[in-house]
Amino acid sequence: MSHPTVIMKEETTDNIYAYALSKTLTKVSSPATVGLYSSCQDRLDVILDQMGVYTNRESLRIEQKSDKSEKPLAAKLSVKHLLLLIVRLIFFAPVWTMENQNRHNVRFLYVNFSAWHFAGSDMLWAGIAIRLFHAMQVNFGKLQLAFYRVTQYDEEDEVKEKEVKDTLDNWTYKMVLGCPLWSVLVCIIVIPVVLLVVFFVWGFPEVQSPQKNETEVTKVDLLEGAIFISLGIPAATGLRFAIQMANSLVFSQAHNIKKGMDNERLSKQLGFMNEVRKEIWFLTQFIKFMEVFEKRRIRIVLKITNLDRCSPKKIVAVLGAINILLSDEESPVLSILAVNPTVLLEKVKFAESSICKEDRAHGLLNRIVTLAFTVPTMSQNLKHKLFHSLNNTPGFSEDSPLRWNRHRRKTSVIEPIVLAIGESTESIVDTIEMKEDELEKTVLTILSKGEKKLNKYMLDDAISMKRTINSVWVTVIIMKLLKKEFPDPEDTAAWVVLANQWPCRFGWILQCVEDEKQRAAIDQQKASHDDSKTLWQVFSQSREELYVMRTNIEDLLEQDGDPEVFEALLKDDEFEFTIKNLEIFQVGMVNLDQSIKRELALIRGTCRLEDSGWMRNIAPLPVTSLIKMTTDDICEEMERLKLDSKYRETVKIHKLNGSALVFGDTEDLKALLGMTFGEWATFKLHFLSFVSPLRPKHENMLTLPAKTHLYKFLQCVAKK
Numbered sequence: 001m002s003h004p005t006v007i008m009k010e011e012t013t014d015n016i017y018a019y020a021l022s023k024t025l026t027k028v029s030s031p032a033t034v035g036l037y038s039s040c041q042d043r044l045d046v047i048l049d050q051m052g053v054y055t056n057r058e059s060l061r062i063e064q065k066s067d068k069s070e071k072p073l074a075a076k077l078s079v080k081h082l083l084l085l086i087v088r089l090i091f092f093a094p095v096w097t098m099e100n101q102n103r104h105n106v107r108f109l110y111v112n113f114s115a116w117h118f119a120g121s122d123m124l125w126a127g128i129a130i131r132l133f134h135a136m137q138v139n140f141g142k143l144q145l146a147f148y149r150v151t152q153y154d155e156e157d158e159v160k161e162k163e164v165k166d167t168l169d170n171w172t173y174k175m176v177l178g179c180p181l182w183s184v185l186v187c188i189i190v191i192p193v194v195l196l197v198v199f200f201v202w203g204f205p206e207v208q209s210p211q212k213n214e215t216e217v218t219k220v221d222l223l224e225g226a227i228f229i230s231l232g233i234p235a236a237t238g239l240r241f242a243i244q245m246a247n248s249l250v251f252s253q254a255h256n257i258k259k260g261m262d263n264e265r266l267s268k269q270l271g272f273m274n275e276v277r278k279e280i281w282f283l284t285q286f287i288k289f290m291e292v293f294e295k296r297r298i299r300i301v302l303k304i305t306n307l308d309r310c311s312p313k314k315i316v317a318v319l320g321a322i323n324i325l326l327s328d329e330e331s332p333v334l335s336i337l338a339v340n341p342t343v344l345l346e347k348v349k350f351a352e353s354s355i356c357k358e359d360r361a362h363g364l365l366n367r368i369v370t371l372a373f374t375v376p377t378m379s380q381n382l383k384h385k386l387f388h389s390l391n392n393t394p395g396f397s398e399d400s401p402l403r404w405n406r407h408r409r410k411t412s413v414i415e416p417i418v419l420a421i422g423e424s425t426e427s428i429v430d431t432i433e434m435k436e437d438e439l440e441k442t443v444l445t446i447l448s449k450g451e452k453k454l455n456k457y458m459l460d461d462a463i464s465m466k467r468t469i470n471s472v473w474v475t476v477i478i479m480k481l482l483k484k485e486f487p488d489p490e491d492t493a494a495w496v497v498l499a500n501q502w503p504c505r506f507g508w509i510l511q512c513v514e515d516e517k518q519r520a521a522i523d524q525q526k527a528s529h530d531d532s533k534t535l536w537q538v539f540s541q542s543r544e545e546l547y548v549m550r551t552n553i554e555d556l557l558e559q560d561g562d563p564e565v566f567e568a569l570l571k572d573d574e575f576e577f578t579i580k581n582l583e584i585f586q587v588g589m590v591n592l593d594q595s596i597k598r599e600l601a602l603i604r605g606t607c608r609l610e611d612s613g614w615m616r617n618i619a620p621l622p623v624t625s626l627i628k629m630t631t632d633d634i635c636e637e638m639e640r641l642k643l644d645s646k647y648r649e650t651v652k653i654h655k656l657n658g659s660a661l662v663f664g665d666t667e668d669l670k671a672l673l674g675m676t677f678g679e680w681a682t683f684k685l686h687f688l689s690f691v692s693p694l695r696p697k698h699e700n701m702l703t704l705p706a707k708t709h710l711y712k713f714l715q716c717v718a719k720k
Contacts, residue, residue, distance in 0.1 A: 026059075033336075036336055342599075371471060372592075450472075515601075532579070627662050643682070
């Protein structure tokens, strides 16, 4: 029983991330797409579930602070409010005003979309629309949706310009022939009723004459016909309304889409996706109507999970659906793409549609995601305690070492852990909620002052600016909760821009700093780490290594902005880009895709063998180490290899350093040194047996990608 209690104090980090995201969602303008990235699906599930709890709490807190005149209606309508809604639907039309378009109160509706459940369909993106329709029926009711479609919905409104009026009235009467609809309806119903009462009480007029006057009889017949016609008009109108309502209730939007998907001829038509888009627009308009009625904003949070388990073609189709169907300017949808970024990106790379730079893996996500949130890895202490807890859990499945989803939460240790997480975070969250005004003021100050300083470094597109604003909100909240802060808080925006606009180069700096610490630990160096070292110094010392590796990371470098602007920002004296501040920022650095950093680490690791054991003899030096070696370092290595001293003198005379060996011509170097065959073989194996993109292919040990390119080139030559 002691294990859950121990974990309780540290596991709050995931709850902090969930709280920061939920807080940011109340500030984000829709539509927006959040990329929630982690290699552990169970952590994603925990964060998504906790976000639902915190968004509801945040909505309630905002409502409690609002004025009584702005109090929204209850989510579950009473009979009185349901009747009022029906009256509004039939006789009134909403008026878009500055007030009802900028309300502070907000209601969140969560919609779960597991892509794996729809993976068997050829049109996975249509499953998103089906899930949205089902969620709207559950939250608002089929009757309300049917009433809206019959009484309010008009497809032509999509092409009309939306007019926002400067008025306090939220509703206006529907007009028919210049008269309010309710008055016309009253006349249609009341006048025939009055006439019927009169004629049934006093009877129809009879003309008694010795000679039948056909003209008088005709008038009486016409009067009777007029009465029956006046009764038939409301009856026909009511019948038409009833048929439309029955059709909307029986044949829902989801039914129509499923029918279209089953029809192979229809589903292959270009207009099918347009029909689905129209239905999504219908939902958008219904939500807008309900926002005016309930006196608050309504946001649909679409949680997309298990997408990384689908085929590449279907993944691209879903991403395209998010970009097309859910990115209408008026869309109230906030999409959360909860995936393993490494798996997703690798699959997208194999998609057939990845032709241009913007359609490739990272470029495609950058066009869609307006807030990237990478869940940081667990601390070593937490992993140890969590493993110890799970290892001592009876009946735990060996094939699933960590299950925090709904099914596993009901078992033994996992449920106390999750409950403890929520309880331990309550005090922290309550503390920051009490300082809501101060927090918002801090973020707005950082954004306003940061924009003035960073204007010349920022990209000129709206998505990048949205991503920066949203990332600043999340980062500030996390750092506040974890009680971390820069010496100058206004530098937060600069760090966010650095990670957003240059993820590859910034990730490279992070990897270099991390490798330096790990190397110091391996070599048991007790020298203190220089925290005052600037990121520009780190980048300057390793830029040659990055240049040599550039052919292996072309797709990563494509995600970066202008390299000269990056260097100018790093050297800007207005911002303190030091290793000390980097360690502070890493606590809240959730906007950098860690898959980029991992790929850089993998590529760097393959080029950089561990400097231990057999490598100390004659094993090839990694190019990342060789390129940094001075002339003296080369001579020391040659002395260790027991090569003749005359060769070392030649190296000193001609000032041969690591760069000269990497970029120089092998044949010229061989002639310059004048070694025997055995000595040259040893020297070449140790210093020149590396893979460099600048050296002739016959001089390198070809990697698999290099062999592939060479094979394709030879095929082209053979064809010619």
